[in-house]
Amino acid sequence: MAESILEVRDLITAFDTEGGLVRAVDHVSFSVPKGGTLGIVGESGCGKSVTAMSIIRLLPQPAGRILQGEVMFKGRDLTRIMPKEMRRVRGGEIGVIFQEPMTALNPVHRIGRQLSECFLLHKKMSRREAWEASVEMLKLVRIPAAGQRIGDYPHQLSGGMRQRVVIAMALACRPDLVIADEPTTALDVTVQAQILDLMKRLQSELGMSMILITHDLGVIAESCDEVVVMYAGRVVEKAPVKELFANPLHAYTRGLLASIPRLETTPKTELPVIPGMVAGLKDFVPGCRFCQRMERRGATLRERPDFIEATPGHWVEACPICYGGGKEAGA
Amino acid sequence: MSALLKVEDLKVHFPVHGGVLMRQTGSVRAVDGVSLSIRQGETLGLVGESGCGKSTLGKAIVRLLKPTAGRIEFEGVDITRLRTGALRPLRRDMQMVFQDPVESLNARHSVREILEEPFLIHGGMASAERRKRVAGLLDRVGLQAASADRYPFEFSGGQRQRIGIARALALNPKLIICDEPVSALDVSVQSQVLNLLLELQRDMGLSYLFIAHDLAVVRHISDRVAVMYLGKIVEVADSETIYREPKHAYTKALLSAIPHPDPSLEVDRILLEGDVPSPIDPPKGSAFGHRIGHPRYEETVGKELPLVEIDPGHWVAADPCCLDEADWKRVAEE
Numbered sequence: 001m002a003e004s005i006l007e008v009r010d011l012i013t014a015f016d017t018e019g020g021l022v023r024a025v026d027h028v029s030f031s032v033p034k035g036g037t038l039g040i041v042g043e044s045g046c047g048k049s050v051t052a053m054s055i056i057r058l059l060p061q062p063a064g065r066i067l068q069g070e071v072m073f074k075g076r077d078l079t080r081i082m083p084k085e086m087r088r089v090r091g092g093e094i095g096v097i098f099q100e101p102m103t104a105l106n107p108v109h110r111i112g113r114q115l116s117e118c119f120l121l122h123k124k125m126s127r128r129e130a131w132e133a134s135v136e137m138l139k140l141v142r143i144p145a146a147g148q149r150i151g152d153y154p155h156q157l158s159g160g161m162r163q164r165v166v167i168a169m170a171l172a173c174r175p176d177l178v179i180a181d182e183p184t185t186a187l188d189v190t191v192q193a194q195i196l197d198l199m200k201r202l203q204s205e206l207g208m209s210m211i212l213i214t215h216d217l218g219v220i221a222e223s224c225d226e227v228v229v230m231y232a233g234r235v236v237e238k239a240p241v242k243e244l245f246a247n248p249l250h251a252y253t254r255g256l257l258a259s260i261p262r263l264e265t266t267p268k269t270e271l272p273v274i275p276g277m278v279a280g281l282k283d284f285v286p287g288c289r290f291c292q293r294m295e296r297r298g299a300t301l302r303e304r305p306d307f308i309e310a311t312p313g314h315w316v317e318a319c320p321i322c323y324g325g326g327k328e329a330g331a
Numbered sequence: 332m333s334a335l336l337k338v339e340d341l342k343v344h345f346p347v348h349g350g351v352l353m354r355q356t357g358s359v360r361a362v363d364g365v366s367l368s369i370r371q372g373e374t375l376g377l378v379g380e381s382g383c384g385k386s387t388l389g390k391a392i393v394r395l396l397k398p399t400a401g402r403i404e405f406e407g408v409d410i411t412r413l414r415t416g417a418l419r420p421l422r423r424d425m426q427m428v429f430q431d432p433v434e435s436l437n438a439r440h441s442v443r444e445i446l447e448e449p450f451l452i453h454g455g456m457a458s459a460e461r462r463k464r465v466a467g468l469l470d471r472v473g474l475q476a477a478s479a480d481r482y483p484f485e486f487s488g489g490q491r492q493r494i495g496i497a498r499a500l501a502l503n504p505k506l507i508i509c510d511e512p513v514s515a516l517d518v519s520v521q522s523q524v525l526n527l528l529l530e531l532q533r534d535m536g537l538s539y540l541f542i543a544h545d546l547a548v549v550r551h552i553s554d555r556v557a558v559m560y561l562g563k564i565v566e567v568a569d570s571e572t573i574y575r576e577p578k579h580a581y582t583k584a585l586l587s588a589i590p591h592p593d594p595s596l597e598v599d600r601i602l603l604e605g606d607v608p609s610p611i612d613p614p615k616g617s618a619f620g621h622r623i624g625h626p627r628y629e630e631t632v633g634k635e636l637p638l639v640e641i642d643p644g645h646w647v648a649a650d651p652c653c654l655d656e657a658d659w660k661r662v663a664e665e
Contacts, residue, residue: 193602215518222594245593261551263547267551267554272522
């Protein structure tokens with residue numbers, strides 16, 4: 001496989017709760033191809049955002065902590081570096097785009113001041129230089145009349161414009177890696193299309209790598225090179241995007257793909273569903289958690305299934321029931 | 332077939348106050364001349380971007396908001412100006428399911444209290460009978476009878492939405508306005524709730540006005556789809572037609588923006604510039620023509636752009652900015 005910019009190895013992130021320590025991320029490994037986009041897809045509570053927050057060490061304190069694992073980024077392990085160094089990485093070498101642009105921006109400061117902050121913190125720039133660099137960033141994310149909009153407060157901008165500002169902030173210091181956590185979920189489809197197009201163009205212009213976290217398989221299909229499917233804190237499947245959509249191997253991935261209404265399906269017919277729901281964090285079994293959801297009993301719940309490479313580059317959690325041992329792959 | 336619900340030229344405007352004296356300085360034209368009808372047992376999907384007025388329209392139809400002008404007819408009776416007392420019987424027939432099942436259920440009430448409330452308001456039922464009805468409702472939406480004594484926070488998002496649907500079903504309504512009922516749900520749970528809505532419709536002959544921004548979901552559940560832009564409906568057709576042969580430029584753009592869960596597909600995307608214009612000061616002519624900067628925009632200034640039937644059952648706004656040359660010729664001849 002191509003060179004990778006970031007490698008997460010066997011990461012476990014846990015939270016202290018009244019009921020004891022619970023693992024939100026449980027032995028997660030993946031790598032982000034250099035210059036490419038890795039998609040993490042999964043439903044709420046699957047641990048996709050916690051994984052991202054573990055990488056940049058922004059877990060809720062003091063409850064959340066990384067128990068085990070490595071996050072290798074440009075030759076060092078981000079889980080071990082000093083907080084001061086981490087602050088330099090965050091916003092400097094790794095940019096973050098959060099989901100809700102209204103909460104990611106400070107409502108009482110003009111966007112120019114918020115954008116300049118990135119330059120003042122990470123680059124040795126005077127205020128004036130930072131302000132000018134900020135105008136440039138707004139132009140880069142194609143905000144019309146950037147020179148005037150820079151004096152606006154977040155509430156004066158539309159949702160799409162705000163998300164552009166958040167993107168501008170994430171990209172301000174030309175990071176090597178951008179982590180986008182549901183960047184378009186709060187937006188309308190037409191604006192979502194604009195933002196995804198913008199992110200794609202900026203990515204190739206600036207040569208960044210990206211981790212895109214979303215629950216929308218449509219967004220994954222259009223924007224990612226590699227995909228990681230998470231379920232209940234674990235990676236159940238990992239493959240290049242075309243391979244994943246053409247040959248989903250794990251029962252969960254298959255169920256997820258089957259349950260979305262598409263423009264080709266006959267209207268008003270029953271959709272295939274995944275019965276039940278994800279178990280609570282505290283109730284996770286050590287074994288196959290999708291079997292847990294399907295209320296299967298017995299051996300599969302006791303031991304964690306192996307994560308195997310079924311075909312070159314296509315990995316799957318090999319639960320004997322959820323993954324039929326490659327007989328589908330041969331068919 | 333006669334319509335269960337008929338809306339004619341409905342307008343909902345909200346006053347905007349400003350200046351030192353807080354006088355009315357303008358109005359937000361949230362819904363600005365909408366006509367539609369829903370037959371018994373039919374689902375009309377309503378799509379549009381945020382701020383286009385689709386939720387306001389839904390709320391005005393059930394009279395949670397006061398219409399500014401126009402006419403709403405339910406089973407042939409004009410309900411536009413009914414007073415609160417006279418509205419009560421109507422509430423049996425028209426119910427609403429809201430987007431956010433967390434905010435629309437009272438957190439301090441048990442599921443039983445939530446579901447019994449419609450019976451208490453509409454009266455005349457012994458407590459044993461109410462208990463039986465609640466158990467029946469829970470069974471109907473696929474929840475266990477034991478759920479009745481639990482509180483909303485104990486349920487997942489999908490289950491809460493089922494409770495919201497059970498509450499709407501309590502009084503055997505004829506029409507349910509579903510305002511983004513699955514938008515807050517996860518993909519795998521979303522399909523469960525959609526199946527439930529379809530099943531209830533088959534069994535009980537319900538009609539739905541299904542408001543959503545997810546076009547694939549709307550197409551899946553609707554018989555006909557209406558596309559709304561800045562307070563007005565710009566296109567209506569049956570759900571297969573509108574996706575196969577959209578006529579209005581806005582419908583086309585909206586459809587092309589959907590991300591397809593298929594990486595092998597190359598989509599020819601129409602990227603729209605800018606955002607929906609403000610309904611406080613809408614463009615004088617074609618609102619969408621204005622957004623895309625169409626050269627024929629000036630022709631539409633000050634003109635009504637009525638819906639015309641371009642093909643049987645397929646209605647589109649007669650707007651030179653938003654139709655193909657050929658379609659516009661056909662429309663102009665009418």
